[in-house]
Amino acid sequence: MDILDLPHVAKADRAIVGGKAGTLAELAAAGFPVPPGFVVPAHPTEDLDSALHDAARRLGDGPFAVRSSASAEDLPDASYAGLYESYLNVQSDGLPDAVRACRASATAARVTAYRDSPTQMAVLVQTMVNADAAGVALTADPLTGDRDDTVITAVRGLGERLVGGEAIGDQWTVRGSAARCERMIEQAMDADQALAIAELARRVEAHFGRPQDIEWAFANGQLFLLQARPMTALPDPVDWHAPGPGLWQRNFRLGEWLPEPLTPLFADWVLPRIITGFNDEMQATVGTSLPFGHELVHGWYYTTPHPIITPARLARAVLKGRFTLLQFVRHALVQPLTNPPAADTALLRELHARWTELHTRYRQLADNADSTVDDIATTAGKYLWLLAVVGGAAWKMEAALARFARRHLAAQLPDGVAALLAGLSDIETDLPLHAVYSLDWYHPTTEQSAVDESRRERTASVREAAERRCRAALADRPSLRTKFDALLDVAQRYAVIREQQARDLTLGWPVLRQTALRLGEELATGDPTDVFFCIRAELDGTADAAIEQRRAAWQRQRRLAAPLQLGTPSRMIAAVMAKAGAAHSPPAVAGNTVIGQPASPGRATGRVRILHDPDELGRFNAGEVLVAPTTTPAWTPLFAVAAAVVTDGGNLAAHASLIAREYGIPAVVGTGNGTRVLSDGQIVTVDGTTGVVSW
Secondary structure (H helix, E strand, C coil): CCCEEHHHCCCCCHHHHCHHHHHHHHHHHCCCCCCCEEEECCCCCCCHHHHHHHHHHHHCCCCEEEEEEECCCCECCECCCCCCCCEEEECHHHHHHHHHHHHHHHHCHHHHHHCCCCCCEEEEEEECCCCCEEEEEECCCCCCCCCCCEEEEEEECCCHHHHCCCCCCEEEEEECCEEEEEECCCCCCCHHHHHHHHHHHHHHHHHHCCCEEEEEEEECCEEEEEEEEECCCCCCCCCCCCCCCCEEECCCHHHHHCCCCCCHHHHHHHHHHHHHHHHHHHHHHHCCCCCEEEEEECCEEEEEEEECCCHHHHHHHHHHCCCHHHHHHHHHHHHHHHCHHHHHHHHHHHHHHHHHHHHHHHHHHHCCCCCCHHHHHHHHHHHHHHHHHHHCHHHHHHHHHHHHHHHHCCCCCCCCHHHHHCCCCCCCCCECCCCCCCCCCCCCCCCCECCCCHHHHHHHHHHHHHHHHHHHHCCCCHHHHHHHHHHHHHHHHHHHHHHHHHHCCCCCHHHHHHHHHHHHHCCCCCCHHHHHHCCHHHCCCCCHHHHHHHHHHHHHHHCCCCCCEEECCCHHHHHHHHHHCCCCCCCEEECCEEECEEEECCEEEEEEEECCCHHHHHHCCCCCEEEECCCCHHHHHHHCCCCEEEECCCCCCCHHHHHHHHCCCCEEECCCCHHHHCCCCCEEEEECCCCEEEC
């Protein structure tokens, strides 16, 4: 077959002209802005060099782009993206060599490794588009499967830097008529251009009737379509609806420790026992048990920040508890914000003593390899209740100290009170054997290790100097000095208590995981980790057929971008949360910034390193900005060497907030999507005072 001009290819056999050329010819015939070109079929019958010379003369002076158009390329189930060679800015006399080299790439090792089947290679030659900006556009979110979003990535100049992995590029998301810039590095285009690209991509999608991955380029104000292929491995779209009325949060209390979707066995066995223990300890200390809502949404744990109760049930609880509940609310929930020393003496010190006794019993269980899953998980739930109440008072006490400082010590503490709560010597920062990335027992516990304390020692010196400045400023006002000392003492003491409690919440997890893996060894599948994808009733081996399906579903759920919150709080609850400083608007991305909650003050600039679990700790280099879904005590070693910390989840009482202050590094938490918007290697500035990450 002779060389064919692109308009004549639309109805040609795809086995001869290839998928890419056939698709572009069809789109050109339908009126899409495809650069003109011609196709060298898989087996040309005429003299190649002479034919290329004639075809190039018909097309123009050049230069040209020479791209593969294999019979197995841009398929619905296999894209072959980036496997074949392309050659840009080729002059007329260089076309024969470029075409031969492009064709030869069909037999490259990387191609046969991708799909071991022979393929015929045609070659597409087009007029070179001297792009001002170029990139890709996806008509569905590749992580969530959301078909309403068009995700655009752009770079200045030619798009080869982007598709070749040499550049990160700007990122835009277009939904309807709204274009939102989520990452701005190169300033390759504006919102109007993003809308034009999205409109082009949607037209291509409508033409083929399925989500598309297109390559585009802008040159001299004109938009060109360079390639189109079906999106492959696209997850089913998911809707994120609140599982009930009111506000549901993903990173609140227990959710802070569950940064991923739950595996079936944890959700069926361990989680219910934790919740039982939590409610039992609430009953023991408050006189009644008021259930918090908790549900799994696409495998992710969500809970309500307040009990789900009716006014009538609340009244019954107050009467049944002989007003113990009201006393608890006053001393454990309200006074830490208004009068921390009084809260300490009235109730919290007593509850801390109760936690100390429980901690001893819990450690005994953890030291016994024969302890049962039920006993450990239930005890951990009781422990969690006391952590929520006693340790949870720490950030409220900090808020009370901050109010005092703003009024009387603004000049001495320009960055707030965080300096007074850093470098506390009683906080243990070595990495214990029971430290975990997630409470879900699918994940292994860590190896014990020491942590570099040099930075923390410097932070302690800064704290001591700040204390001296504050006391000196209040020297001639003895009543205020006394109040400051009392507020500082209780805030520092409960900051230490909170981290001590958080550190040992997972004391029993080595035994839990060992028990689960022993059960897994009894399965017929041969893989002990299959046990995590059973439910408890199936541990006799009846789950074999469902394990692979459940594991695959869990892996899909891990790729979802789960919102930090679902639903809307009632007006009364919103007012209470706002007063306590616990309510926050959903995080935002504005231009070249990611916005979260300020958690540890200061500014630092560094190179982003995105880690999703502690198994990746070896990839982290000193001076980088740690970006993670959330952090638990297992992450502590990185705080000693990181320039700053950014997390998707978390709040002011989260581990990342407290430990970042201990080491004197900026932290921004609760960004919602920092791990998605930011990219490895990107240079950012983290402002932990304002909660802004910029680049």
